Amino acid sequence: MRVLVLNSGSSSIKFQLYRMPEEVVEVRGMVERIGEPDASLRVRAEGVDERLKRLVPDHAAGLHHVLEALARLGVPLDTLGAVGHRVVHGGEDFAHTVLIDEAVEAAVERNSALAPLHNPPNLLGIRVAREVLPGVPQVAVFDTAFHQTMPEAAWRYALPEALYTEHGVRRYGFHGTSHRYVTERAAAMLGLAVDQVNLITCHLGNGASVAAVRGGRSVDTTMGLTPLEGLVMGTRSGDLDPAIPLFLQSTLGMSAAQVDKLLNKESGLLGLSGLSNDARAVEEAAAAGHERARLALEVQAYRLRKVIGAYTAVLGQVHAVVFTAGIGENSDVARAMAMEGLQPMGYWLDEAKNAGLRGREADIAHLDSLSRILVIPTDEELVIARDTYELAAG
Numbered sequence: 001m002r003v004l005v006l007n008s009g010s011s012s013i014k015f016q017l018y019r020m021p022e023e024v025v026e027v028r029g030m031v032e033r034i035g036e037p038d039a040s041l042r043v044r045a046e047g048v049d050e051r052l053k054r055l056v057p058d059h060a061a062g063l064h065h066v067l068e069a070l071a072r073l074g075v076p077l078d079t080l081g082a083v084g085h086r087v088v089h090g091g092e093d094f095a096h097t098v099l100i101d102e103a104v105e106a107a108v109e110r111n112s113a114l115a116p117l118h119n120p121p122n123l124l125g126i127r128v129a130r131e132v133l134p135g136v137p138q139v140a141v142f143d144t145a146f147h148q149t150m151p152e153a154a155w156r157y158a159l160p161e162a163l164y165t166e167h168g169v170r171r172y173g174f175h176g177t178s179h180r181y182v183t184e185r186a187a188a189m190l191g192l193a194v195d196q197v198n199l200i201t202c203h204l205g206n207g208a209s210v211a212a213v214r215g216g217r218s219v220d221t222t223m224g225l226t227p228l229e230g231l232v233m234g235t236r237s238g239d240l241d242p243a244i245p246l247f248l249q250s251t252l253g254m255s256a257a258q259v260d261k262l263l264n265k266e267s268g269l270l271g272l273s274g275l276s277n278d279a280r281a282v283e284e285a286a287a288a289g290h291e292r293a294r295l296a297l298e299v300q301a302y303r304l305r306k307v308i309g310a311y312t313a314v315l316g317q318v319h320a321v322v323f324t325a326g327i328g329e330n331s332d333v334a335r336a337m338a339m340e341g342l343q344p345m346g347y348w349l350d351e352a353k354n355a356g357l358r359g360r361e362a363d364i365a366h367l368d369s370l371s372r373i374l375v376i377p378t379d380e381e382l383v384i385a386r387d388t389y390e391l392a393a394g
Contacts, residue, residue, distance in 0.1 A: 001081035001393060002026070004070075005384045006063075008085070008125025009118075011035060013062045016381045017070060020081075020389040023382060027073055031062040043069045059121070060128045067132065082137040083129050084388030086177070086380070087122045089115035090142030091168060097145070097387040100126055100138040108140065114168060114225065139388040146176030149217040157224075171229070173221035175203045175325075177380040179211040182324045185376045187216065189361065190319055200311045200321045202304065202338070203378065204328035206234035206277060210304070212311040220314055222307055228264060231307065232300040234277035237267035239303070272296035279327045279334065301337035308338065312345055320365075320372035321347060329377050330358045339373065346370030 001021075007014040011034045017027040029043040031054070039056035043049075056062045067077060085100070091111040098104055105126060112119035130138055147155075155171040156164070163169040179201045187197040194216035201211045208231040212220040222230030222238075232238045240263075248254045248262070270277040273296040275285055285293035312318055327334050332354045339349040348369035357364060357375055365373040 001389060002075065002079050003082050003084060003385045003388050003392070004080055005084045005381045005388070006086070006125050006129060007381075008059060008121045013059065013066060013125060015066050016385070017075060018382075018385040018389075020385060020393075023385070027070060027075065029066070029069070031056055031065060034059060034062050041065050041069060043073075045073055048073065059124045060132070063125070063128050063132055077133065080133065080136055082139060082388045082392035083133060084139045084141055084384040085122065085126050085129070086143070086384055087126075087140045088118035088143045088174065089172065090140075090144045091172065092148070094140070094142045094145050095148035097139060097141045097391060099391055100130070100140050104140055114172070137388075137392040139384075139391050141177060141384045141387050143174045143176045144172045146180045147171075147173030147211070147218045147221050150219055150221070154220045169225055171221070171224040173209065173211070173218065174223045174227050175207070175209045175211075176218070177383040178203045178324060178378040179209075179213070179218065179221075181378050181380060181383045182322050182376045183213050183216055185361070186320055186322050186374055189363070189374060189376070190372065192319065198315045198317050198319050200308055200315070200318055202308075202321065202323050202328055203325045204231075204304075204323065204331075204334060205325035207236070208233045208238075208304075208325070208327070210307045210311065212314045214315055220311065232272070232296075232303050233268045234279070235265050235268045235270045237263045237271070269296050269300065272299055279331060283331065283333050297333070297337060301334065301340070304338045305340070305342065308342065308347070309345065318346070318371045320374050322374045322376055324376050324378040329375060332357055335364070335373075335375070347373060349373055 003018045003020050005016045013031040015029055016025055019026055027045040031041050033039040034056045039054055040051055041054045042051045054065050087108055089111045091114055093107040108119055108123045182201050183199055184194055186199055187194045197216055199213040201213055203209050207227055209221055209223045211218050228236050230238050245259045248259050269282050273282050273293045275293060276282055282293045282296055286297050323335050335354055339347055348366040350364055350366040353364040359377055362375045363372050364375060
């Protein structure tokens with residue numbers, strides 16, 4: 001069966017075409033700058049790597065371009081067995097992947113209030129795909145679903161009850177497909193059943209989150225109602241005194257929109273370093289003696305180290321700490337800084353194994369480490385393809 005995986009953003013559509021159950025990627029690409037004059041379609045397949053300028057006024061046109069590109073590469077529409085959609089926020093409605101119908105669409109729209117930048121384009125991609133591909137099963141895979149196993153003490157905020165019961169204000173967590181994928185891979189690497197493994201999974205990219213996983217199930221995570229909570233990220237501040245936004249508004253006269261932009265788009269590594277949100281650029285500058293870049297890396301590592309310590313207390317026994325996503329998979333500097341000084345807790349990084357490791361699975365813990373330290377490249381699209389195939393075929 002051919003499964004098309006779609007990730008619809010506000011101005012883009014990322015796609016991958018899988019042959020399942022073989023898990024072979026036949027085509028991948030992206031429609032970029034939807035609604036802009038310089039919109040384009042990037043397509044990669046065996047022997048093909050092209051970027052084509054296209055007129056893409058909306059997502060419907062974008063999806064048509066994707067399907068036309070697939071047809072040019074010998075993939076007619078009637079060979080598509082199912083479409084899998086990434087959906088950022090499922091709220092409390094979805095703890096598992098589901099086949100999409102009108103009720104699911106309505107729930108995704110209802111949860112758009114919790115993810116106004118992500119759910120609306122996700123929903124638009126679903127509606128366009130259902131219209132263009134009638135009769136083809138459509139499946140929704142939710143970033144928040146993996147974390148629905150958290151106990152109430154972990155997801156509750158200490159706020160008046162009505163804010164939760166009437167408005168859904170609670171911790172939801174994100175990057176669920178990534179945390180789930182590396183949990184399954186880590187269990188395999190450790191020779192343990194998934195329901196027997198305890199992990200601290202660190203998804204470190206421009207967006208970053210950590211999950212405490214007990215028996216293969218998420219029991220805590222750093223992101224909250226929104227992806228702003230938690231670690232220092234590329235442009236997001238992560239945790240801060242809740243009174244700071246009030247101070248910015250009352251003392252500096254900033255509007256709510258300006259505060260939102262500051263905390264989500266102008267903070268994190270970018271705000272601390274004054275240079276870039278790209279960890280590679282910040283690491284290069286720090287190595288060259290740039291003091292603000294050095295400080296940015298230290299703050300980022302310190303926050304992560306605190307979380308690893310806290311989640312060790314939550315779990316008790318930890319079989320492994322797992323690093324994944326762009327920074328986690330490729331930055332030996334970030335991994336070394338995060339694990340520095342944690343030997344008394346049972347984490348002993350092997351500097352030689354860590355040095356230069358990029359983009360491949362490995363155990364970088366010292367032989368005498370009480371817990372393993374793993375690097376596992378994530379594959380969120382494969383999780384979506386697997387779930388979609390299982391539901392559509394079953």
